[in-house]
Amino acid sequence: MKARRTPWWYYLVAVIVGAAAGFAMSALTQASQFSLMGAPWVVPVLLVALGAYVFYEAYQVHLYVKGDRDDLDPIRAVNTLVISKALALAGAALAGWYGMQLIMSLSHAEAPYFRTVIIECAICTVVSILDMIVGMVSEWLCQLPPREGPEHPKAIEAKRKRKLAQSPANKAFTKMHRH
Template sequence: MRRTRVRTLAAVAVGVAAVGLLLLRLLESRGIFVPGAAWVEVAALVLLAGLVLWAGWAVRSYLRGDRPDLDPLRAARTFAMAKAAAYTGALLAGRYVASVLLVLPQLDVEPRREVAVTSGVAALAAVGLAVVGLVVEKFCEAPPPEEDDGTEAVPS
């Protein structure tokens, strides 16, 4: 599996923010108000980022030789989990940024300001999750195998 590109994650976040903002505006024009992020979401994102980092640290120790008892399959699963965390962080960051952009013109209204603050903090936590995913992907990168280039003298 190839590592996730930052450009791809940025495109996902911007795309979700743009589409989300359009949908949120459409819903509000029809009288449906979608709430912003909750503080429990922020806590869940931070906890998830910590768990992904913890799993990645174990793989990093394994690849450095400090933890030889780790199953190589767990390293592959950790890589897949890190990739999922990176994409999840990008998706959620776009969703929360859309909420912030929606209420930005109405920051003088207390409930809208609260939505902006919680959604902004949640967006930062989601970006943190994406960054942790990218870092753990790097942790799971195995060193290239030492290959024999065939330059040794062959005895005759």
């Protein structure tokens, strides 16, 4: 199995999907008597705690990879990589969700309800962006160095040099300059 870094455009798609959902929620709230915008204060607290936990776990994997830690369960390392990717994507989607609610609420800032929504969404947007960044950094911390196999940079360079040395032009050049 070969894990790959999450492409940048996945985050962009997550932000767009989150923003579309946030727009729909804002439009529904403004067109009806439902009060679904904003976030309870426990949400940013939980998001910060989750980000801290994921970063801690990723740092433990990084210490193991560097050789500064003796033992680490491989399943724990893989799970840490998975939750790092999930945190980054969820952070992107939530940043779009809360960011769009924030933007949609700005025109109603004079109303006490929307003033509260603006504050809640601003805090949640910032925390979600931080979680996205923490997830991306944690994913990077979970990287393993390349193995000494055919995909290792040293092996690729050695293969390139062998091909160059075996090329007909190089053989002719070597014959001419030996004498």
